[in-house]
Amino acid sequence: xxxxxxxxxxxxxxxxxxxxxxxxxxNDIGGWGKGFVLALSQKWKEPEKQYREWFKSxxxxxxxxxxxxxxxxxxxxxxxxxxxxxxxxxGQIPIRYEAVxxxxxxxxxFALKNQISVHMPRIGCGLAGGKWEEIETIISxxxxxxxxxxxxxxxx
Numbered sequence: 001x002x003x004x005x006x007x008x009x010x011x012x013x014x015x016x017x018x019x020x021x022x023x024x025x026x027n028d029i030g031g032w033g034k035g036f037v038l039a040l041s042q043k044w045k046e047p048e049k050q051y052r053e054w055f056k057s058x059x060x061x062x063x064x065x066x067x068x069x070x071x072x073x074x075x076x077x078x079x080x081x082x083x084x085x086x087x088x089x090x091g092q093i094p095i096r097y098e099a100v101x102x103x104x105x106x107x108x109x110f111a112l113k114n115q116i117s118v119h120m121p122r123i124g125c126g127l128a129g130g131k132w133e134e135i136e137t138i139i140s141x142x143x144x145x146x147x148x149x150x151x152x153x154x155x156x
Contacts (some may be wrong), residue, residue, distance in 0.1 A: 018115075021111060026051060030056075046071050063098075064103060083128045100123070104138060120151075
């Protein structure tokens with residue numbers, strides 16, 4: 001089993017020459033406009049456009065689902081629905097760890113099938129209110145245990 005490669009930088013600019021998959025958390029209400037999605041939208045229009053179309057269609061648009069969006073010949077973005085709404089409700093934070101786990105299962109399948117490395121910010125720990133220790137454990141269980149290469153970026 002590998003370990004997470006931590007590096008300083010911007011996850012919307014994943015390092016490497018291999019095929020790369022940028023994963024991030026989306027909410028289940030169709031909102032796109034705060035946090036890491038802003039960096040993605042500055043670089044590519046397609047992830048936001050596809051997410052909004054997916055939300056409008058409501059086809060499998062629910063917690064635990066993932067949408068894979070090609071943005072460059074060797075770069076994809078995974079819109080993972082792992083957050084319920086956008087604000088704390090009744091003391092419950094927006095992140096849904098079970099949904100993140102389901103999403104990362106799908107990411108692992110995609111990564112192995114396409115021989116692609118996974119890149120991300122500290123998903124679920126900003127606006128979604130999650131704890132990195134929880135997310136890191138899920139990443140280990142769902143990605144590292146299957147020998148998927150993972151790089152996590154911390155903004156300098």
